[in-house]
Amino acid sequence: MLSKREKELISNIWERLTPVAEDIGAEALLRMFTTFPGTKTYFSHLDISPRSPHMLSHGKKIVLAIAEGAKDISQLTVTLGPLQTLHAYQLRIDPTNFKLFSHCMLVTLACFMGENFTPVVHAAMDKYLSAFAAVLAEKYR
Amino acid sequence: MVEWTDQERTLIANIFANLDYEDIGSKALARCLIVYPWTQRYFGGFGNLYNADAIMNNPMISAHGVKILHGLDRAVKNMDDIKNAYATLSELHSEKLHVDPDNFRLLSDCLSIVIASKMGYDFTPDLQAAWQKFLTVVVFALGRQYH
Numbered sequence: 001m002l003s004k005r006e007k008e009l010i011s012n013i014w015e016r017l018t019p020v021a022e023d024i025g026a027e028a029l030l031r032m033f034t035t036f037p038g039t040k041t042y043f044s045h046l047d048i049s050p051r052s053p054h055m056l057s058h059g060k061k062i063v064l065a066i067a068e069g070a071k072d073i074s075q076l077t078v079t080l081g082p083l084q085t086l087h088a089y090q091l092r093i094d095p096t097n098f099k100l101f102s103h104c105m106l107v108t109l110a111c112f113m114g115e116n117f118t119p120v121v122h123a124a125m126d127k128y129l130s131a132f133a134a135v136l137a138e139k140y141r
Numbered sequence: 142m143v144e145w146t147d148q149e150r151t152l153i154a155n156i157f158a159n160l161d162y163e164d165i166g167s168k169a170l171a172r173c174l175i176v177y178p179w180t181q182r183y184f185g186g187f188g189n190l191y192n193a194d195a196i197m198n199n200p201m202i203s204a205h206g207v208k209i210l211h212g213l214d215r216a217v218k219n220m221d222d223i224k225n226a227y228a229t230l231s232e233l234h235s236e237k238l239h240v241d242p243d244n245f246r247l248l249s250d251c252l253s254i255v256i257a258s259k260m261g262y263d264f265t266p267d268l269q270a271a272w273q274k275f276l277t278v279v280v281f282a283l284g285r286q287y288h
Contacts, residue, residue: 034267034269035269035273104269107264110254110258111261111264123176123193
């Protein structure tokens with residue numbers, strides 16, 4: 001459960017990350033492909049070398065979606081409706097991978113924010129990304 | 142047996158060469174108890190865990206975090222036989238401490254994040270991959286003797 005304070009914290013952080021969406025997104029994806037090579041199987045159609053145009057644009061897409069959800073977390077199911085459909089019926093990415101990506105996003109944020117990625121921020125962020133992933137997988141079955 | 146490339150051995154050795162056990166150990170355990178509060182179930186006798194500040198300033202937790210981090214030393218010294226190096230510790234965690242092995246993964250994730258937070262972009266994707274592979278092997282070894 002996210003407290004009111006945590007929701008504000010998350011909303012603020014993602015707003016600040018929006019201008020660097022492609023850098024954060026590409027970084028998180030690269031970390032995921034490097035640490036969990038099985039995740040690359042979903043990207044055979046893209047150039048996933050570090051900071052390739054595909055990585056930057058795909059990373060940006062993902063971060064902007066996460067940022068959009070963060071604006072009003074209580075409305076996640078509504079905001080993510082189209083993405084739910086996309087992931088369930090077209091992409092069909094095994095939801096375990098959402099956890100792997102979330103972890104790599106947390107590591108990226110830790111590198112980016114350094115000392116400011118406090119345990120409290122980490123906890124709130126982990127809770128939000130878990131909720132996001134859960135909503136994303138809702139239409140799978 | 143796990144195969145380590147020369148690059149992986151070097152990357153992991155470098156992390157340990159520069160590791161501030163007092164700082165990282167205490168922070169990693171505190172972070173685990175804060176981010177995954179159910180892990181506090183194992184720390185009933187450790188004093189005030191009432192909120193994040195209390196946990197971060199708790200000297201018993203700090204000391205224990207350092208102890209746990211030193212538990213990784215035997216893996217670095219026995220990279221080619223981590224499974225057996227952890228046999229007795231695994232038994233301890235199972236038979237005496239009764240720790241759910243899933244917690245090893247939670248703590249190792251927090252450890253990675255504390256290190257990332259400290260190293261910033263020096264914690265490169267390649268370094269992250271090698272480090273997490275190392276922790277995965279240790280976590281597996283620690284869970285090995287459970288029955």
